[in-house]
């Protein structure tokens with residue numbers, strides 16, 4: 404009898420621990436989608452980590468989210484200043500650069516999207532606009548993170564709110580590009596954790 408009671412208690416504990424580990428292991432219904440120049444320019448280091456990507460990785464790790472990347476079909480030039488000018492032209496003309504045909508994120512099955520990009524002329528790169536056009540973002544929560552050279556979020560939140568009237572847009576973090584490059588992994592993780600803790 405004593406043995407039976409012990410076995411039953413043991414089984415109950417096993418079940419509780421199985422459930423706990425199940426819920427810990429279960430992925431969030433969230434995706435981290437980002438764009439970074441490094442992987443989208445000629446001569447860019449495809450294995451290197453761009454500024455925005457670094458933040459994206461930290462967010463994905465802390466929220467247990469799927470990490471996904473937006474990539475263009477036609478790479479930007481290796482010359483930075485030339486790319487800055489092209490970015491301006493694309494924003495002015497509100498163009499939609501074609502995306503690479505494979506691997507671009509499909510977020511249909513996700514409710515929460517952490518969307519990250521570099522500040523390009525105070526807005527989001529038009530490649531992100533192309534990607535958004537191909538997604539149904541209605542009813543989703545869009546948590547925005549950016550890296551920048553001084554303009555922080557710029558007009559990007561207002562622009563996204565206009566582009567996605569049926570989504571809930573919330574800002575997460577805007578990180579300066581120098582900080583992004585110079586921070587240790589621990590420092591970056593701490594910044595990201597603080598920002599995530601502020602979300603509604």
Ligand SMILES: Cc1cc2nc3c(=O)[nH]c(=O)nc-3n(C[C@H](O)[C@H](O)[C@H](O)COP(=O)(O)O)c2cc1C
Pocket residue numbers: 438439440441453454455456486487488489490491520521522523524525526550551552553554555579580583
């Ligand atoms: C086309 C282009 C336009 C940019 N415009 C701005 C800007 O208006 N304000 C700003 O603070 N930084 C601007 N930047 C700097 C980037 O936002 C910044 O360096 C960012 O961290 C780059 O991230 P990435 O490495 O993920 O591409 C611009 C960069 C490029 C290439």
